[in-house]
Structures are given as structure tokens and as C-alpha cells.
Amino acid sequence: MNLFEHLALLAVLVLAAGFLSLTEISLAGARKIKLKLLAEAGDDRARKVMALQAHSADFFAASQLGLNAIAILGGILGEGALRPFFLEWLSVFYAGPGRENIAFTLSFVFVTTLFVLFSDLMPKRLALISPETTAMAVIRPVLFVIRLFKPFSWTLNVIANGLFKLFGINMTREDRITFDEISAVVEAGAQAGVLQKQEQHFIENVFELESRAVTSTMTTRENIVFFDLTEPEESVRQKIAAHSLSKFPVCDGVIDRVVGYVDTRDILVRLLNNQSHFHLSESTVRTVLIIPDSLTLSELLDRFRSSKETFAVVINEYAFVVGVITLSDIMVTVMGRWGSPLEADQQTMQREDGSWLIDGSTPVAEMKRVIDLQSLPEEERYETAAGFMMFMLRKVPKQTDSVEYEGMRFEVLDVDHHRIDQILVKRLDPGQKALGAATPAAH
Incomplete structure (x- = not known):
């Protein structure tokens, strides 16, 4: 073959290696969540990519076989075709010793640069730009390559699985998503302009409910406004007028003896029904939800949901009242400045x-x-x-x-x-x- 034919064959090998590199990165980098959304929208290629990701051993074995075979063949072909060309070119201006070695080095550097640039670096960077789109574009030829190399890849996988088992290496992939990963995605969305900064804080606050204790959001003991069972009606009216609260705990003498709570809407209904007088008693107050201070806000939300209540009294391990908390307090924690x-x-x-x-x-x-x-x-x-x-x-x-x-x-x-x-x-x-x-x- 002449030089042109050698270079044409070398170009074909470089492109083939580049295709395999591009498919490797795109299949490895394609996000399962995005592929699932595309599959649910009716794209059959996305389903094929997800199936290949779940059983990727055959593809990677075939890909490595192809890449290594192409690299070896490219080195042999490049050295055989280019070394005489570089040797002839060197003879024009250099006739000293070592020309053979210099020609070999130049051909080696040229072929290596060609493969690194066009078969490795550029294809992988292209695949990382949009891995899902790239993976779906190449999935059909990839499946053909897998079938072509099936006997060889099966043999290699059997040997590899045996070695993994011998050394006790677990090859089961865990697809758990952590809060840190979700937070990173949300932050990336905010930086890209997909989410507003306030929306980012809102999403992060929702996940923080699982780790934040009720004591971080409650109204503390010294700030609790409560009614006594024997409290005069006039005093009750003054407290309601002075404090913009909708619910007040009712205690029997001291704050640590909570018997229930009063909703100011109940008092308003009485006034609208021309009941000008009212008094507090255990029969007129609502049953209050008592919770330990060790609960998280997420657990408290579950308690509110199951009890149909929106107000709770928080006690410590000694049964002393340490605070009160409402559903609105949790919403303020989630919404931040939006909420209050x-x-x-x-x-x-x-x-x-x-x-x-x-x-x-x-x-x-x-x-x-x-x-x-x-x-x-x-x-x-x-x-x-x-x-x-x-x-x-x-x-x-x-x-x-x-x-x-x-x-x-x-x-x-x-x-x-x-x-x-x-x-x-x-x-x-x-x-x-x-x-x-x-x-x-x-x-």
C-alpha cells in the first residue's frame, strides 16, 4: 500500500477508536433519572440505554477488545507507513547517525498524538456535554458491536467474574441517592438559572426537616403565653387582645401542668352567637398534643397528620414544658422569608x-x-x-x-x-x- 492508503486506513482506525471511547463515556455518564423520563415519554432508545446500563459487562468487554485491538493495529500500521516517510524527509537535511531512531520516534509521537486527540480526548469531551443524547444516538450500532464480539466478551467476563469472586469483590451497584447529591443538583440548577435562589432554599429546607429538632423552631418556654383554668374572663380577653396568637395552652396552676389548649376561633364563635360570657374548664378546652423534645420536624409533621392537630406542647425528659410549636412554625421553617x-x-x-x-x-x-x-x-x-x-x-x-x-x-x-x-x-x-x-x- 502507498502512503495515502496507509493514512486512510489509519484514519478509519482512529475514528473507530473514537466511536468506542465516545460510547463508553456517554453510557457511563447518562443519568438514569433523565433516561427514565425520556423512556416514559415514549423514546425506545432510552429504554435500550437503561437496559444496557443494567447489564454493561458485555459492552465494556467488547469495547476494551476493540480499543486495544485498534491501538495495537494502529501502532503497527502507523510505524510501518510513517517511519519510511519520516526517514526520507530527514535525509533531505540530516545525514548523520541515529536517523532510524529519530524517524521511529517521530512516527510514534505522530500516531500517539493522533489517537489521544481524536480517539480519546475529543470524543470523551463531546460525550460529557450531553451524555444522554449521545448514548441514545449510538445505542443501535453499540448493540451490533456487542453481538459481533459476543463470544470474546463472554469469555473475558467469565474470567473477570471468577477473579472478582476469588478476591471477594462485590460487583452489585447501589443506586442510592443521598441528600448531598440532591443538594448538589439543586445548587447546580440554581447556578444555571433553572431555579431561583429562593426556590433552592425552599427545597433544601424541606430536606432539612428530617434532621432539625422541634426545639429549633418552637416558641420557647419563657415566651409562652398561657391561660390558667381559674383565670378571669377579663384577663383572658386582655391576653387575646395583646398577643396575635390563634392558640393558647391552658394549664392547671403552673405551666408544666398542661390540660389542653384554646382556639381563639371558638371564643369568637361564642361572641358572634351573643354569648357574652365564657369561662375556661377542662370540658371547654381542646385536647393538646404532647410531644418529646427529641422529635424531628419531619416526625412532628407525621404526628400532626395522624392526629389532625396543628398545635403541640413540647416537653423534656423530666416532663417539664420547654416550648410550644404549631404547623405554621414548620411552614415558616420551610418557606423562610416567604413564609414570614x-x-x-x-x-x-x-x-x-x-x-x-x-x-x-x-x-x-x-x-x-x-x-x-x-x-x-x-x-x-x-x-x-x-x-x-x-x-x-x-x-x-x-x-x-x-x-x-x-x-x-x-x-x-x-x-x-x-x-x-x-x-x-x-x-x-x-x-x-x-x-x-x-x-x-x-x-
């Missing part, structure tokens, strides 16, 4: 200098989102901004106590009976950053 803009503004406020004023009761997740922090140290040990400060300081905080973490200073601005009311968060200049990951700076 006034409440969110009261908990976090950005000042003109870029610093933040954060209420001590602000949930950790909300504080991280507001100040743009990915994580806090040992987050499972506290639930609020105040809890973060107490964990970092390792003491009961006082005014002006501060800690530094990830280039930010957290300073206690106001303390009320050992409870942190407000925290100032300010980003430090690069030269002011703490040397360690987290540095208490108590004063």
Missing part, C-alpha cells in the same frame, strides 16, 4: 456597614444562610445562634464576649438573665482573620 417576612426581619437585620444583627433564638440553618457560611463546628450540639456562642465560649456568656470563626467575629451585644438576646456578626479584614479555624476571644 416580618419574623425573619426581626431575627436577622443587616446594617449599613455590612455587619449583621442576629437574634439569639435564630436557628443555626437560618444564620448560616444569612451570613453565607457553609458549616459551623459540631452543629449537632446546638440549634440556635445563642447555642453556637455558648458552645464556642464554653461558659455562660456576658456582654462583649466574642468568638472568631472563618474570618468572622461573633460578638454578644445583649444578654437578658443569662440568655443571649442579640449577636453582632462582622466580617473581618483579611489581615484580622484568626489564625485558627475557631478562636474564642472573650473579654
